[in-house]
Amino acid sequence: MLLTNYNSGGVWSVRSILVRRRATDNTIRILPTQRDTHRNHMCLLVIYMVTIVSQVMTDDPRFAEPIPNVTVALGRDANLPCVVENLGSYKVAWIHIDRQMILTIHRHVISRVPRFSVSHDNAKTWLLHVSSVQQEDRGYYMCQVNTNPMISQVGYLQVVVPPNIIDSDSTQSTVAIRENQNITLTCRADGFPTPKIMWRREDGQGITVERRKKVHVYDGELLNLTRISRTEMGAYLCIATNGVPPSVSKRIIVDVEFSPMIWVPNQLVGAPAGTDVAIDCHTEAYPRAISYWVYDNVMILPTKKYGTEITENSYRTHMKLIVRNIQAGDFGNYRCVSKNSLGETEGSIRLYEIPMPSTPPRLTDKKDGIQSTKNMLSEDMLPATSSSGTNIAGSGSNGNQNTMISSSGSVDSGSNSLDTQIDIYPNQIDESNSGTSTTIRRYSKVVIMFTSTIVCFVSSIN
Structure with missing residues (x-):
């Protein structure tokens, strides 16, 4: 008897069976023949061998290289690559682990965040694109292949943020303080990595720290100025930097108030x-x-x-x-x-x-082609003496520059002439200014001695 059968391989086959009737219960049993049993065993062996060969000749999907850690500045674009070999019919998915968010599966974007997208180079690289990176995009990203069991690898996206000075938490741009009082300047900034704060004076002068030493650069968010003086008045620069350009600064003007002083x-x-x-x-x-x-x-x-x-x-x-x-x-x-x-x-x-200075007579002669000038001193030019001293005014040949004598005893002469001239006038200073008169008498003696020396020197040359 022949029967047809649809086997598990989807192939229709015809085989012969043996029908036997049992005499005792009139039931019919269908028994395979010995030839059919041998044929079934051969088919199973062939299927097993084909499976083994297929597994040997075809590798499972694997990652060709790790996902690199990527660092990007805030607002820039970033790309994370996932390189998979022997992908076959399997799918690649991207997941943001920190937010537990599925971003993409194969070529489809699952996330509702429009800044994420995916591309494939028709070979083995799958690129996850993140445009206009924000701080919440920082974290670990997983590239996953849906094999059994699943395979995956992880990369990190670092988002760096340039420093920014927080005005609301910092000292205002202009601050006034009375002299000899204490003041603290504050400067706070955010960013990633955490910014470093340093202080400088705009005029390049040193910053007095704890009234003991001066430094040109001071590190820290707080700058304490103790018993501030007027010399510390000016503009202070708070500079924040964290290695991410650009660095930022804030200018704080410190006004030290005090009542007038006159010198x-x-x-x-x-x-x-x-x-x-x-x-x-x-x-x-x-x-x-x-x-x-x-x-x-x-x-x-x-x-x-x-x-x-x-x-x-x-x-x-x-x-x-x-x-x-x-x-x-x-x-x-x-x-x-x-x-x-x-x-x-x-x-x-x-x-x-004081009296107007007069010009003394001068004698000029020529000798050996060299012109020399002698200043003559007469009897009436000797210094006048009085109980209160003598006032001296020295002038140049033009008579326009005068010597001013202050109460401190200093004498300023405006003469640039090579001629030595001395004019002695009666004293015009009150008796109460005896200290000044004494100083004037001393200068008179010195000038007279210097003049005499010059006259002797000129005479010896002639």
């Missing part, structure tokens, strides 16, 4: 009538002071008679008053006044009259 270089100034004279004062004050001159209790304004000059540098001010064509009514006390919101101060300068 007068020459408190006593002498000048002949009919000449011009300049007197000056130096002031220090902050907030910036109002500075002016006063004579005979009246504020001096710029006119043809008076000229005023004011030069300011930070908290320092230089005041200069020029009195032109001095007359008898111009001699007296002049006051320089400086005032601000914290106080007021003034300095006093006395302007007194």
